[in-house]
Amino acid sequence: MTFSETFVWGAATASYQIEGAAREDGKGLSVWDMFCQKALTIWNNQSGDIACDHYHRYKEDVSLMKQIGLNAYRLSVSWPRVIPEGTGALNPKGVEFYDKLIDELLAVGISPYITLFHWDYPYELYGRGGWLNKDSPDWFAEYATVVVDKLSDRVKHWITFNEPQVFIDVGHRSGYHAPGDKLEFAQVLTAAHNVLLAHGKAVQVIRAHSRVESQAGLALAGIVRIPATESPEDVEAARQSMFSVRARNCWSNTWWAEPVFFGRYPEDGLALFGDDVPAIGDRDMKTICQPLDFFAVNIYSGSMTRAGKDGQPERVSFPVGQAMTTFQTPVRPEALYWGPRFFWERYNLPIIITENGMSNVDWVSLDGKVHDPQRIDYLNRYLLELKKAYKDDVQVLGYFQWSIMDNFEWREGYKERFGLIYVDFPTQKRILKDSAYWYKEVIASNGANLDKL
Ligand code: NOJ
Numbered sequence: 001m002t003f004s005e006t007f008v009w010g011a012a013t014a015s016y017q018i019e020g021a022a023r024e025d026g027k028g029l030s031v032w033d034m035f036c037q038k039a040l041t042i043w044n045n046q047s048g049d050i051a052c053d054h055y056h057r058y059k060e061d062v063s064l065m066k067q068i069g070l071n072a073y074r075l076s077v078s079w080p081r082v083i084p085e086g087t088g089a090l091n092p093k094g095v096e097f098y099d100k101l102i103d104e105l106l107a108v109g110i111s112p113y114i115t116l117f118h119w120d121y122p123y124e125l126y127g128r129g130g131w132l133n134k135d136s137p138d139w140f141a142e143y144a145t146v147v148v149d150k151l152s153d154r155v156k157h158w159i160t161f162n163e164p165q166v167f168i169d170v171g172h173r174s175g176y177h178a179p180g181d182k183l184e185f186a187q188v189l190t191a192a193h194n195v196l197l198a199h200g201k202a203v204q205v206i207r208a209h210s211r212v213e214s215q216a217g218l219a220l221a222g223i224v225r226i227p228a229t230e231s232p233e234d235v236e237a238a239r240q241s242m243f244s245v246r247a248r249n250c251w252s253n254t255w256w257a258e259p260v261f262f263g264r265y266p267e268d269g270l271a272l273f274g275d276d277v278p279a280i281g282d283r284d285m286k287t288i289c290q291p292l293d294f295f296a297v298n299i300y301s302g303s304m305t306r307a308g309k310d311g312q313p314e315r316v317s318f319p320v321g322q323a324m325t326t327f328q329t330p331v332r333p334e335a336l337y338w339g340p341r342f343f344w345e346r347y348n349l350p351i352i353i354t355e356n357g358m359s360n361v362d363w364v365s366l367d368g369k370v371h372d373p374q375r376i377d378y379l380n381r382y383l384l385e386l387k388k389a390y391k392d393d394v395q396v397l398g399y400f401q402w403s404i405m406d407n408f409e410w411r412e413g414y415k416e417r418f419g420l421i422y423v424d425f426p427t428q429k430r431i432l433k434d435s436a437y438w439y440k441e442v443i444a445s446n447g448a449n450l451d452k453l
Contacts, residue, residue, distance in 0.1 A: 011074070
């Protein structure tokens, strides 16, 4: 059994993680450019200054994507590369880069999926209050208009934001990511609310300005609960836990998804956050709740949940010796069954897995190749679970592996290698890993070869 005929096989990246050329051709600075300059912030004081030098090597990279046989490539646009100060004057060279990249992809039959924001916020706007500024949703809408006007004659798939949970919560509450702020919780919620408004406004821009029929969505970090057993009680406990707000942070599915899909904040979150919830304007929820075409979600793992004695969800620890990736992410393939299934049941939109993959201890072997059997096994296991979800009538439109190439893993610098393509950073030489050849076969067989063990 294979996936649907139209199933999309892709891989993903993000601008700051691969482009480099941080101060070239008129690009403005982003909060990540500045954050990386702070001593002891990033592993080994690394930065995305050069990264994979994709800005200069995009042609080679696209030809490698073609070699792997990708149907689609998910990339993000760097806001300060296009509008250096975040609002106002455009940077023609920045626009030209994306223009040429899109043409290069289309010339070899790869569909671009564009994420408008994957964390590299313009530093100038941060100086004006960033996401706390009440004008910030309009700044984002202005930027979205520029990108959509320039690229929507060729781009059909748009994702407004990547993992708002991470850049808001980790960037503004715990301060572990750029811009590195540790705001009061009420302010964090204000920033989150402005991001939701920005999302809604950007979708309106996509609908109004697209020159071809387009599709839009938002990519959440999927916080997945796996039922400890398949008993109805455990399944219900996992479902409940996945769709609840249980802690005073922005690290949940529902604080983001319910406004976007249902036009209201979740009751449990409102009760728990109390007076910290910002004043919500009369029309805010209408703006935020724009119809979307798919439910995009990044899924890497999940935690185990069962029904406790009182019937309430209870976390179950992983067994001793739980398999872990190099980044210490538990290997839990069932997350790619239960995550899509629960999201599909609740939000009723076709699912796109916008990220899934693992970091591994990859290096070049004496034979000059990069052998990554763990990654092949990880992807195989996860994709089998996705296939099972598909067989159980969960509508799944596509899958994007993270990442097409090794890149700058934020706080971890270049320590974590997630790529299908190995990058030797000092020379910028690329080598297809074994997993890239394996993925090529998966794509060519539309997933039929996943059962071939
Ligand atoms: C999620 C983020 O979207 C991406 O930027 C990051 O590199 C991967 N996960 C891996 O941690």
